[in-house]
Amino acid sequence: MSGMLQFDEAGARRLEAVYTTPDVVGQRREVRRILGLRPGEHVVDVGAGPGLLAAEMAAEVGPAGRVHAVEPSESMRALAAARTRAPAATPETAPVEIAPVEIAPVEIMAGSADALPLPDASVDAAVSTQVLEYVADVPGALAEVRRVLRPGGRLLVLDTDWDSIVWHSRDAARTARILAAWDEHLADPHLPRTLAPTLRAAGFTQVRTHVLPLLNVGYDPNTFSAMNASTIGAFVTGRAGIDDADVRDWIDDVTSLGDAAFFSLNRYVFLASKPVRPLPASPG
Numbered sequence: 001m002s003g004m005l006q007f008d009e010a011g012a013r014r015l016e017a018v019y020t021t022p023d024v025v026g027q028r029r030e031v032r033r034i035l036g037l038r039p040g041e042h043v044v045d046v047g048a049g050p051g052l053l054a055a056e057m058a059a060e061v062g063p064a065g066r067v068h069a070v071e072p073s074e075s076m077r078a079l080a081a082a083r084t085r086a087p088a089a090t091p092e093t094a095p096v097e098i099a100p101v102e103i104a105p106v107e108i109m110a111g112s113a114d115a116l117p118l119p120d121a122s123v124d125a126a127v128s129t130q131v132l133e134y135v136a137d138v139p140g141a142l143a144e145v146r147r148v149l150r151p152g153g154r155l156l157v158l159d160t161d162w163d164s165i166v167w168h169s170r171d172a173a174r175t176a177r178i179l180a181a182w183d184e185h186l187a188d189p190h191l192p193r194t195l196a197p198t199l200r201a202a203g204f205t206q207v208r209t210h211v212l213p214l215l216n217v218g219y220d221p222n223t224f225s226a227m228n229a230s231t232i233g234a235f236v237t238g239r240a241g242i243d244d245a246d247v248r249d250w251i252d253d254v255t256s257l258g259d260a261a262f263f264s265l266n267r268y269v270f271l272a273s274k275p276v277r278p279l280p281a282s283p284g
């Protein structure tokens with residue numbers, strides 16, 4: 001079996017639920033603090049998913065600003081549209097809490113990281129959270145982001161190194177097998193460790209880094225790890241000899257540890273600048 005995680009309607013809704021846990025809400029708060037958007041700025045969210053960050057950034061840039069939410073999955077674009085444009089959403093129609101944004105200068109656009117539907121030098125800032133690890137040609141995507149940024153503009157990238165995972169269970173060998181199969185859900189499960197030189201090679205300067213840990217100690221169903229367990233289980237079933245029973249037993253294991261449950265995973269943030277003037281060509 002091959003293929004990355006699919007963001008069809010069910011996959012998009014599962015991701016939306018995981019990304020509204022307090023863990024990921026807090027992660028977005030840190031991302032926005034590091035990016036430091038100002039009123040009136042224009043920003044592109046590359047791979048905007050269900051529009052959670054786009055909606056929050058729209059409130060920060062205000063009516064004089066603009067958020068371009070670029071996303072290839074139609075199901076994700078539908079969720080982003082509901083989040084940023086549907087003030088009348090009710091609990092019956094909304095599977096997760098929708099926070100209507102009073103001022104919503106959000107333009108939802110079909111597109112992908114290697115072909116952004118924006119003119120050259122048209123945005124002040126670009127963000128891409130949990131996206132480049134799914135992209136086969138990261139240098140190509142960075143060149144495209146650089147094209148649409150104005151000189152002096154900034155890029156924030158957040159990705160996970162899945163080797164940073166610590167997930168306590170009663171059967172460590174089974175957990176290791178399941179997580180090895182889960183590594184196949186994206187193009188590069190270890191992107192952060194190579195991203196700083198890749199950003200510099202793509203012409204970005206002033207590369208600054210941060211680590212944002214996700215930490216769940218004690219079992220709580222409304223956490224990143226608890227909600228992600230079923231997504232991981234569904235993806236790995238049928239891969240690397242893992243069957244339904246393995247997945248059921250693994251989920252029972254990690255969700256029944258009570259106070260002994262422990263999960264930790266690092267997200268890495270890179271903030272980089274597009275130089276005001278073109279960089280001099282390197283000698284030789």
Ligand SMILES: C[S@@+](CC[C@H](N)C(=O)[O-])C[C@H]1O[C@@H](n2cnc3c(N)ncnc32)[C@H](O)[C@@H]1O
Nearest residue numbers: 007047048049073076112113129130131134135
């Ligand atoms: C894990 S989700 C993250 C969504 C969003 N950035 C967030 O942090 O809430 C990954 C997203 O990347 C999108 N994606 C995958 N490949 C992409 C590509 N080549 N260009 C742009 N987006 C892509 C997926 O459709 C999905 O919405």
